[in-house]
Amino acid sequence: MSNPCVKCGKERVDGKSWEGKVGSSVVTYTMTICPDSACQKQVEKEIADRKAKSASLLRAKEEAKLARERLLAAR
Numbered sequence: 001m002s003n004p005c006v007k008c009g010k011e012r013v014d015g016k017s018w019e020g021k022v023g024s025s026v027v028t029y030t031m032t033i034c035p036d037s038a039c040q041k042q043v044e045k046e047i048a049d050r051k052a053k054s055a056s057l058l059r060a061k062e063e064a065k066l067a068r069e070r071l072l073a074a075r
């Protein structure tokens with residue numbers, strides 16, 4: 001199964017793996033990483049950035065909703 005890196009196109013390799021439970025069975029998850037550690041760091045940074053962005057977007061939405069509710073309540 002081909003799983004190239006999104007950034008450099010190199011074939012990704014198995015990184016850390018861990019076990020998780022799905023229902024009553026144990027499954028092994030394996031995280032694939034880019035063999036180029038500098039590239040992998042970039043990919044991780046982008047993922048973290050994206051996560052932070054969507055988290056702050058969610059917070060902004062939540063705050064806008066609260067502000068609207070407060071406005072309505074003040075009427």
Ligand SMILES: [Zn+2]
Pocket residue numbers: 005006007008009010034035036039040
């Ligand atoms: Zn890469």
